[in-house]
Amino acid sequence: MPTYSRLPVSFDYGEGVYLFDKEGRRYLDGIAGIAVNGLGHAHPGVAAALTEQADKLLHTSNLYGVELQEALAERLCEVTDMERCFFSNSGAEANEAAIKLARLFGHDRAVEKPAIVVLEGAFHGRTLATLSATGNRKIQAGFEPLVSGFVRAPRNDIEAIRQIAANNPDVVAFMAEPIQGEGGIYELDPEYLLAVRELCDEHDWLMMLDEVQTGNGRTGTWFAYQDMGFTPDVVTTAKGLGNGVPIGACLARGKAASVFGPGQHGSTYGGNPLVCAVALTVVDTILGSGLLDNAVRMGALIREHIESATASSGKLRSVRGKGLMLGFEVNRECPELVAKALEQGLLINVTNGNTVRLLPPLIINETEANELAEGVAKLILGL
Numbered sequence: 277m278p279t280y281s282r283l284p285v286s287f288d289y290g291e292g293v294y295l296f297d298k299e300g301r302r303y304l305d306g307i308a309g310i311a312v313n314g315l316g317h318a319h320p321g322v323a324a325a326l327t328e329q330a331d332k333l334l335h336t337s338n339l340y341g342v343e344l345q346e347a348l349a350e351r352l353c354e355v356t357d358m359e360r361c362f363f364s365n366s367g368a369e370a371n372e373a374a375i376k377l378a379r380l381f382g383h384d385r386a387v388e389k390p391a392i393v394v395l396e397g398a399f400h401g402r403t404l405a406t407l408s409a410t411g412n413r414k415i416q417a418g419f420e421p422l423v424s425g426f427v428r429a430p431r432n433d434i435e436a437i438r439q440i441a442a443n444n445p446d447v448v449a450f451m452a453e454p455i456q457g458e459g460g461i462y463e464l465d466p467e468y469l470l471a472v473r474e475l476c477d478e479h480d481w482l483m484m485l486d487e488v489q490t491g492n493g494r495t496g497t498w499f500a501y502q503d504m505g506f507t508p509d510v511v512t513t514a515k516g517l518g519n520g521v522p523i524g525a526c527l528a529r530g531k532a533a534s535v536f537g538p539g540q541h542g543s544t545y546g547g548n549p550l551v552c553a554v555a556l557t558v559v560d561t562i563l564g565s566g567l568l569d570n571a572v573r574m575g576a577l578i579r580e581h582i583e584s585a586t587a588s589s590g591k592l593r594s595v596r597g598k599g600l601m602l603g604f605e606v607n608r609e610c611p612e613l614v615a616k617a618l619e620q621g622l623l624i625n626v627t628n629g630n631t632v633r634l635l636p637p638l639i640i641n642e643t644e645a646n647e648l649a650e651g652v653a654k655l656i657l658g659l
């Protein structure tokens with residue numbers, strides 16, 4: 277079904293930060309499968325984990341113990357200060373788990389119609405509940421009736437959250453992306469999130485962060501919240517966790533860790549031996565090869581390169597984001613840049629109409645980062 281308007285290219289194989297089409301043409305991947313391929317394409321460690329596990333065991337279901345799932349949960353908790361994990365197959369499902377967890381948490385506290393505060397410009401997925409949580413009418417249009425139980429607030433406006441807290445006793449949780457990805461790379465101020473954390477404690481709300489896109493090393497820490505001086509109660513992730521195998525996770529700590537009991541949520545595939553073997557390798561490789569530091573350094577390099585190359589043109593309006601999650605807002609709508617970049621062997625993305633979005637693999641080196649920055653700078657100068 278034509279749910280995507282696709283670009284006129286398909287790829288045959290990949291190697292590191294590059295993709296190749298059937299004609300052998302090479303493309304520098306500045307998007308990494310939408311923040312998925314942190315370790316790039318055809319990573320030998322990932323390929324080995326995948327094939328070795330495929331030779332042993334793919335799937336048994338969650339009716340039985342799954343040792344690799346337990347090992348991955350332990351590893352993720354060790355890295356993030358969380359205590360328990362539920363594994364899904366995608367980001368939307370990880371958020372569905374968080375939304376269900378919040379509702380159950382509310383009902384446990386005798387709130388009949390538990391509500392979750394979500395933000396304008398948010399993106400949480402395409403299932404009915406997650407598109408209802410999403411703050412973009414285009415994504416919701418035609419799918420009414422939406423799922424109820426979401427209260428919308430403008431981003432970075434702590435007064436708005438205070439107002440909701442004062443007036444709405446049904447609220448049981450707050451959910452947001454630390455940096456809005458699909459919404460155009462908009463960061464939430466760390467001071468705002470800290471204040472939200474305090475409000476959540478004050479009102480017994482769960483603070484839930486959607487790190488589906490920001491997570492797994494992309495912004496320079498495993499999760500983006502980890503250098504902000506607080507810990508959420510629930511965090512969801514997916515995308516970069518599997519480097520291309522479908523896996524998502526909903527992690528929880530403290531009072532949120534013991535909300536679900538047997539039979540209250542589930543997934544046939546979720547956390548099967550194959551995806552967990554790969555995700556364990558992904559976590560160990562990202563953390564073991566200095567890729568968090570690399571994301572910070574290469575992100576700064578790309579940003580500075582593009583800023584200085586375009587400075588005198590006045591065409592670059594602002595740069596947003598962190599690490600290797602970057603948005604370059606230009607002074608007019610620029611959707612045509614995606615096709616232009618493709619012609620030049622560069623894969624980029626434009627969100628919000630006027631913002632060039634870059635999400636390159638975390639393994640990108642200095643030469644490749646300069647190649648990407650130079651290509652993007654040229655495209656911006658040509659506007």
Ligand SMILES: *Cc1c(COP(=O)(O)O)cnc(C)c1O
Nearest residue numbers: 366367368399400401457488489
């Ligand atoms: C991509 C994304 C999702 C949805 O993930 P899927 O795997 O496509 O279901 C949810 N939240 C955020 C922040 C995302 O970037």
